[in-house]
Amino acid sequence: MDSPSKRVARVLFAAVLVLAAGAIASSYATAEPNVARAHGSPLGGDGSPAPGATGVAAPEGAAGSGDAVLTDTGGGSPDGAASGADEPVLVDPAEHDPGDLTVVGTQGFYASDERAELVAFDRSGEVAYYADDYRVYFDVDPVEDRPYTVEYLAAEHRDGAACANVSTERCTYNVYERVNLTTGETRTVYGELTPKIYSGRWHDVDRINDSHVAVADILRDSVRVVNTTTAETVYEWNASAYFPEDVGGAAGDWTHINDVEVLDDGRFMVSVRNMDRVVFVDPGEGVDANWTLGEEDDYDILYEQHNPDYIPSERGGPAITVADSENSRVLEYQRVDPETGEATTAADGEWVRSWGWRDSRVQWPRDADRLPNGNTLVVDTHGDRVAEIAPDGNVNWSHTVGMPYDVERLGTGDESGGGDSMRSIRDARGAIAGGSGSRSGVGVPLFQPGGQDADSDAVPPTGRITHPDRGPAETVWVALKELTPSLLVNGLLYAAPSWVRFTDLAFGGLAVLTALSWTGTELYWSRYSPLAALRRRL
Numbered sequence: 001m002d003s004p005s006k007r008v009a010r011v012l013f014a015a016v017l018v019l020a021a022g023a024i025a026s027s028y029a030t031a032e033p034n035v036a037r038a039h040g041s042p043l044g045g046d047g048s049p050a051p052g053a054t055g056v057a058a059p060e061g062a063a064g065s066g067d068a069v070l071t072d073t074g075g076g077s078p079d080g081a082a083s084g085a086d087e088p089v090l091v092d093p094a095e096h097d098p099g100d101l102t103v104v105g106t107q108g109f110y111a112s113d114e115r116a117e118l119v120a121f122d123r124s125g126e127v128a129y130y131a132d133d134y135r136v137y138f139d140v141d142p143v144e145d146r147p148y149t150v151e152y153l154a155a156e157h158r159d160g161a162a163c164a165n166v167s168t169e170r171c172t173y174n175v176y177e178r179v180n181l182t183t184g185e186t187r188t189v190y191g192e193l194t195p196k197i198y199s200g201r202w203h204d205v206d207r208i209n210d211s212h213v214a215v216a217d218i219l220r221d222s223v224r225v226v227n228t229t230t231a232e233t234v235y236e237w238n239a240s241a242y243f244p245e246d247v248g249g250a251a252g253d254w255t256h257i258n259d260v261e262v263l264d265d266g267r268f269m270v271s272v273r274n275m276d277r278v279v280f281v282d283p284g285e286g287v288d289a290n291w292t293l294g295e296e297d298d299y300d301i302l303y304e305q306h307n308p309d310y311i312p313s314e315r316g317g318p319a320i321t322v323a324d325s326e327n328s329r330v331l332e333y334q335r336v337d338p339e340t341g342e343a344t345t346a347a348d349g350e351w352v353r354s355w356g357w358r359d360s361r362v363q364w365p366r367d368a369d370r371l372p373n374g375n376t377l378v379v380d381t382h383g384d385r386v387a388e389i390a391p392d393g394n395v396n397w398s399h400t401v402g403m404p405y406d407v408e409r410l411g412t413g414d415e416s417g418g419g420d421s422m423r424s425i426r427d428a429r430g431a432i433a434g435g436s437g438s439r440s441g442v443g444v445p446l447f448q449p450g451g452q453d454a455d456s457d458a459v460p461p462t463g464r465i466t467h468p469d470r471g472p473a474e475t476v477w478v479a480l481k482e483l484t485p486s487l488l489v490n491g492l493l494y495a496a497p498s499w500v501r502f503t504d505l506a507f508g509g510l511a512v513l514t515a516l517s518w519t520g521t522e523l524y525w526s527r528y529s530p531l532a533a534l535r536r537r538l
């Protein structure tokens with residue numbers, strides 16, 4: 001009773017479903033695990049995992065167990081909280097030059113019960129230090145003049161009596177700690193209990209001097225300078241002093257201020273994520289609007305960015321490297337005189353795109369540090385990796401890490417503290433053939449294919465977004481990403497198990513569409529469908 005065309009259609013529908021399921025299954029089967037699982041126990045020198053030693057794969061590594069382990073309410077050293085099995089491997093300076101070590105803070109995964117990690121590893125991926133005491137890790141910063149010491153921001157959720165001081169049922173303990181990676185010695189620099197959980201977790205702290213830090217206070221929609229020895233807030237700028245209430249996110253996560261940097265001239269550079277803007281705050285004066293990077297509802301400039309780093313004039317700036325997160329690309333902007341195109345710190349200067357990078361894997365990048373060698377160290381959060389990108393866009397080095405937030409290369413300064421602007425690198429090395437590009441970065445081809453010039457040290461023209469090995473498959477995936485709503489995709493990936501990537505969502509979407517079309521088609525063919533009844537009547 002089936003016509004040949006119906007049979008062909010059914011075979012096609014089934015083939016697409018099998019293809020999509022196969023793609024997702026193969027993605028699951030070949031998923032690379034997180035750092036610590038991939039490289040065995042920190043205790044097992046032979047590389048064989050000791051059960052429970054990493055805390056990553058162990059079933060007791062459930063979200064929230066950090067609450068049970070860390071019962072001290074602040075001030076105490078968390079060292080005592082680590083059980084014997086969780087002791088980190090210590091970095092042997094004889095074996096690891098600091099410049100060989102990369103440190104990453106990660107957020108972990110709820111769905112697959114994978115713990116957040118603070119990890120240091122060398123270029124071969126060998127784990128040199130590992131900790132997973134907290135529910136989540138955000139900012140990591142190298143400490144000046146101490147090559148093997150880092151400070152990091154972590155958080156854990158608490159409830160009940162532990163939250164009495166902040167009068168909510170559940171609360172967050174935000175803590176800024178310092179660890180010497182060679183000895184494992186850890187001390188609390190500053191800790192604070194904040195009401196609420198997810199929206200109360202600080203993402204960034206910037207050290208000002210021995211006793212003061214600047215806190216990007218995501219809960220209060222402010223930037224605060226805190227004296228860590230007295231726990232006093234000595235200065236605070238609140239976003240409500242500048243932004244009208246009707247822009248940004250909903251109440252409870254209005255601005256999502258996720259980054260602060262104290263500049264040498266005393267200004268604060270603040271990443272106001274939900275306003276898609278980086279603003280410069282002059283203490284006492286407020287926002288210097290001439291310097292703002294990003295515009296209301298102009299997602300071509302920035303779209304819910306993370307981790308902007310300021311590169312000053314001495315290193316070829318003013319420039320800002322930034323993870324343009326919802327656009328899944330990493331960008332750099334240079335501040336120039338609109339008349340001459342020369343770098344300027346003048347009030348009438350403007351920000352123009354001076355460099356960019358993306359590939360088909362990158363999804364929701366959240367950090368980009370310019371290194372002294374000219375490369376850019378990138379966090380690819382939903383692409384599950386950290387990667388070192390050459391100016392011409394080639395991925396010089398990468399390592400798989402699940403849900404990373406911030407990456408630092410030891411010995412290269414805090415964030416982009418040791419790196420030059422791309423303009424300065426371009427001046428020193430010369431530009432790849434293809435013209436100088438336009439100053440504004442507008443009107444030049446968006447993508448600069450990698451490998452266009454044999455001289456891989458050369459830098460693409462101003463404003464182009466480099467994209468290595470941009471073959472047909474890469475082009476299709478990037479185009480698909482631009483067609484799909486990034487906030488939805490990144491939200492799904494945030495909630496998904498660690499092995500799920502953008503490609504799996506795409507094949508999953510294809511499978512759902514195919515199943516719906518097949519069902520609709522069968523209904524249409526069916527003698528019971530309303531259409532069939534109508535056909536019979538006519």
Ligand SMILES: [Ca+2]
Nearest residue numbers: 139140141406
């Ligand atoms: Ca950092």
Ligand SMILES: [Ca+2]
Nearest residue numbers: 139141205206
């Ligand atoms: Ca920081």
Ligand SMILES: [Ca+2]
Nearest residue numbers: 307368369415
């Ligand atoms: Ca950075």
Ligand SMILES: [Ca+2]
Nearest residue numbers: 367369407415
């Ligand atoms: Ca960084």
